[in-house]
Amino acid sequence: MPKNKIMIVEDEGLTAAYIQDILESVGYVVVAHEFSGEDAIESAMTTEPDLILMDIRLQGRMDGIEAAGEIQKRMSVPIVYLTAHSDKAILDRARITQPYGYVLKPFNSKELHSNIEMALYKHRTEKDLHVSAFYDTLTGLPNRSLFFDRFEQALKQAKRSQQSMALMMIDINAFASINETMGHEVGDQLLVDVASRLRDCIRESDTVARLGDDEFIIMLTGIKDPNDACDVATKIILSVGKPFYINSTNCSLGVSIGISIYPADGDSLKTLLKEADTAMYRAKECGKNRYRFFNETCEMINKDIGFLLDKLVSFVIARKGVWDQDGWVDLLIDIKRRGVPFSTDITRYVGALLESLKKLYVSALPVDANVDKIIPILSHEILDFILEHDGVWKQGDWEALLANVQTHGLEMSDDLYNVLRDSLESLNALYVLLCKKCSYNSRD
Known part of the structure; x- marks a missing residue:
């Protein structure tokens, strides 16, 4: 198991050396020792520690509380304050940064070690809760809650910048029969593989999420033309349509895709979601491997x-x-x-x-x-x-x-x-x- 990485921010050289000896003696890795808040911010971004021990009073224009606030704007890392002062004004300021603990000087190795372990455990627990609350446990994709939050934020940005967006509802055709004939283990693996292929079909600025069962949803931001969504939909049909090989099983899947466009089809999440869902069911009615816009002229042309x-x-x-x-x-x-x-x-x-x-x-x-x-x-x-x-x-x-x-x-x-x-x-x-x-x- 990898050792936890700790960064020390302490302007007293002897105290910092004492802390480092304690940390290394109980199995931690000290990735940096900084003397000022400004250096601590820069170092945290490059070393990416698992925890920061931050002295509240530091040399220079920025104290530990200010440095902790700036670090937390940039990354999620637990911070434990080191202080010889416990007056109310300082603690009230520190409390705003939501620290994971306080260690009062002078301290011994057991006190420091126990405070660090409690902070690490609390941070891991919060991280696990965040993942379970906002990400699908099977595919690792954002879930409904996180997707809708991201969409609302992207919609506000699109309104300010006067850009277009696309919302795509995706349903795997006849997926229930996969579970019935091949088993849920194969079905789950297929969903994981489909999620991976969907990720590969979109840009980093876009988002794909799993709504539940065999339904997925995609947000395309900053599209120049609604037909950009056609290209993505075709790419998805081709990608998901390639055979899957799972446990010596060869099968192919089809998808039905419904698309709504902001601002042409509406200017709210509720409206765009309803219209994309309607378009998806239109696609399902026409057969397999289809996509439909809510507002469209979509013609099947036989090219022989x-x-x-x-x-x-x-x-x-x-x-x-x-x-x-x-x-x-x-x-x-x-x-x-x-x-x-x-x-x-x-x-x-x-x-x-x-x-x-x-x-x-x-x-x-x-x-x-x-x-x-x-x-x-x-x-x-x-x-x-x-x-x-x-x-x-x-x-x-x-x-x-x-x-x-x-x-x-x-x-x-x-x-x-x-x-x-x-x-x-x-x-x-x-x-x-x-x-x-x-x-x-x-x-x-």
Whole structure:
């Protein structure tokens, strides 16, 4: 167990040395000894002690009480005062800084040690209570109470700076069936993993919280355009939609997302929360892996993902799994002529799917397989699987797909398994990106 770090603030050299000897003899680490309040403030920020022993009377313009007040504005650290004076005026001033104890000089090692241990214990207890009061115990995300407090503060700032904000309600589709079929242990781990992926989808200035069960909420601050929320929602759908591998279990999740925008949709937490919740239920009514704005025109546009898949399969077969940069550029140009809207993400997933099809052609299938015939069949079975399940599947669905593949006389090798999994993930990402387009119309 790591030793507690103590900082001493004492302008009497002999007294400071005596205190340090006591602390080190009982197992503490003295990280700094400062003589003035000004130096104590700077040192506390760099050494990050677990506790500060602060003499009330110090040399210089700042006494220990003033220094303690400034330190507590910057960090949470317990402070125990050292003093030879116990007059009421001084104690009243010190009490304002909410110290964790007083040690009257002169003192012995037992008195000092017991006061430090009591202060450390009290601080740990308060910290644990704070965490349990404001953070979700399973995922470590802020809970409802902390999120609403942060949102209210951010809303005030947005009103002062005349910036926009977005509130996103997120629900995991059919999560109850996960607990029923796979058990609560797997369900809890999935929630932890989902929370981690959600954190990765937002900036440090934004906040994601767990409202309870399988519901999460996100606050996006300082957005330049409401369609910025579209980008985040799509990123979330793609991230959460990637397969989860827990205890040899392979499953994919879908989410329904409702979005409200400040100031276009309202100027209070109550209103924005209600509207985001309404939008989320609209998204759920439309199926899986959807997001909806409260005030929107959201149109499902079929970009003929079958055409895109056919082009990639034909490209691989025609070139027998070998091509150069010019061939890759020609393929992209040909696809763009069809009207497929390209972005960095779409190009990346087209490349990933192309690499998977290349591996399927070159090495994953048995040497005696008719690759020119079997690759289009397998590719469209994967696409049919995605369309049938709308990009969301469970372990049993995945196993059924693998079983269907084997009906073509193929042995499920590790290479074939991995290529099919990678192809499914890449094609599913393209399905989300190409077949779901949303635009936001603000109110008149």
